[in-house]
Amino acid sequence: MYISTVLGGLSVLSGATLAYASSAVEPSNFNVTAALEDLGIDVAAIPALKSFNGAQARSTDKACAVACSSLSFIFNSKVSAQNTTGYSNFTDSFWSVQQEEVQPHCIFRPTKNTDVSAAVLLSRLTGCEFAARSGGHAAFTGASSSPGGISIWFKDMNAVTLNKDKSVASIEPGNNWLSVYSALQPYGLATIGGRAASIGVGGFVLGGGISYHSNLYGWSCDNVESFEVVAASGLILTVSETSYPDLYWALRGGGNNFGLVTKYNLYTIPAPEMYGGSRTFIQTYFPQAINAFINVANNASVDPHAQQYIAFLRTQGTNLASAELTYTQNVSNPQIFKQYRSIPAVADTSSPKTLVEYVKYLETENPFHLREVYWPVAVKLDEKFSNWVVDTFYSMISQVEDVPGAQPVIIFQAITEPMLKKMSDFGGNALGLDASNGAVQLMHISCWWSNESDDATIYAFVNSFWETVLAEAKSQGIFNEFVYMNYASLYQDPISGYGATNKALLQKIAKKYDPQAVYQTLQPGYFKLDGAPATL
Incomplete structure (x- = not known):
């Protein structure tokens, strides 16, 4: 369903566009x-x-x-x-x-x-x-x-439209991924987008964007044909690989630091029916599940239709692992997932699903109206270390077991070699990742709880856990400084995680297009170029 939002201006505001500037760089005498x-x-x-x-x-x-x-x-x-x-x-x-x-x-x-x-x-x-x-x-x-x-x-601002040959979908920032996929589904198309219904388009794309289809096509930011951006001067820019290419690069991972994006022009992809769901294991089978996770990640180039993540949690006193296994075609038991399928499971929600059905299903795993924290780290993909991290998580979880409503979960994903190779497309992105050292393991804590009075306890638990993990990762030489913005906590600095060279370049580009630092000072929220939003 397409939505049109074309309204006339009021008497004090005409339909005029800015005509005072001939370039995106704000003049020194700007008024x-x-x-x-x-x-x-x-x-x-x-x-x-x-x-x-x-x-x-x-x-x-x-x-x-x-x-x-x-x-x-x-x-x-x-x-x-x-x-x-x-x-x-x-x-x-x-x-x-x-x-x-x-x-x-x-x-x-x-x-x-x-x-x-x-x-x-x-x-x-x-x-x-x-x-x-x-x-x-x-x-x-x-x-x-x-x-x-x-x-x-x-x-x-919630329109979704296709260009003449349907190769690009123009998506306004008021959309979430359910509305995008719903609009494109009648055409048999989708874009590289989020995996839960209510995730917004804007922050997802600007922070990177991991998709069900990322082993095939890369992250969402790597599939942007162009952005429509409101610069600090109010000028409206069309930013692409050939038009303001430095700004195009910066917007692909640089967050909200350069302008307000009013249209995301994303390349479309075919969207056939998929097959997937969660498969849940008891603690006895954790080593086998982790071995399967490592093998699927390492074989992403062999079969890029597979996407996975695995979550470890404790519920009603029982330690469980839940592997979300998604195949981008309607194939119930692809070879790449056979190892997972051979592990005895206490539950399995796998079934054929359209993309629209899939994001609705996953929405149930992200309840609203709770206190929340996400907090990621990155390391080199390593099976022995992964087992140690899970054991350490369960050894420390007692620190928050008495917090009302607390549900801490640790989730493993892989930034695979196919994903990393796609990050050099269209001039590259700002994330500072490459395929030279193999796949990267993205680990993050997700936790919700009930009361503001327990905020400090939860944050201290997650921070202490990651300090323990990162000290071990550094001692083993497998630490990666990358911080995924879309999962980052208020105590993390994703921009620094992109590396000193990329951080300096992002700061230079921001100064060029926003010399008065409007998007750093008058829009101080989220992740800025100079540090974390808060300190512990």
Whole structure:
């Protein structure tokens, strides 16, 4: 189903596009008021701005009161103030409670790219901070909602369209992967996207994006034909391998540090019916399951249709391993999974599934409205070390067993050689990974719990566990500094994990396109270029 969101402008905002700049690089004499006027906004006609002066920007409350009042004057029903239904619809719909707790000054729901330009420029004019939300699936405060500021909710920018030969799908950031796959399914197509229904398009692509189809085609960021980006100047850029290629490279893994993306143009792929589900084992069979995981990862080049991850948890006092085994064709028992199938299982949910059905099924494993943390590390793929990590996890899990509602899980995935080789396509990405040292094992802790009073206990447990693991990995020479942004905790610095050279280049590119560091300072949430969001 295709959704169109074309609305006419209000009297103070024409349909004009920015005409003041001839390049993406912001001139030294850039004038925010003039840029707003180029958008068709008569700044002098906005009541809240008549008595506003720059000194007031030192006060977040005053600055954001003026910014939100100005947005409301220009856009009317697209802005929701506190204590309104539109506001509560926003705050109540986040995945994690930490995000739900954030109280923005107002919510802005743009319907087209020039609306987004106006919001960024009004933030600059007033000094009010902002955040932008695609799906809202981060696990910490302020990632995609701005405390006391403007929260830009892309919900109404939700079109999915195909180009003439159906080779590229243009996807607006208000989509999640269920809506994308649902729109493309009638054509027998999909894109390289997320594995759960409610994951948003925006953060997923900009942080990398592991897909069911990644052994065949690479990560989501490696399958972007072009981005439509609102630069800090409000200018709308089409960014590709040949148009602003440095920015194109940076956006492929660099997160929200360079602009607000208002359209993701992704290459399409065939989407036949798949086969998959979870197969669950008791602790007796953990070594065999880990051996199967290693072998499937190492054989990804032999049969790239296979995708897997394996999770270890304790439920009702029983230690279990759950292997999610996905085959991108409707083949019930492919050779690559025969080792897994030979291990006795206490449960198996495997069945034929369309991509739409698959992401709905996996959504049940990611419940909403709980306190959440994700926290990843990376090492060289190693079977003996994997067994040691699982044993260590269970030896330490008692530290949080008495925390109400706590469910810690450790999950193993492989960044396989086929995935790594695809990362050099179209000029490469910013992630700092390559295939020269073989497959990488991505391990992450996922944990939910009930009460804010237990936050420190959970964070201390995960941090202590990873400190133990990483010390051993470093002693064995298998540590990898990569930190996967899409799973990163608020105490991690993914950009540094891309390596010093890539970090310096990302900082240089950000300075080129955003010389006043708007996307570093006025949009301070999520993962910035200079360090982790928080410290323990």
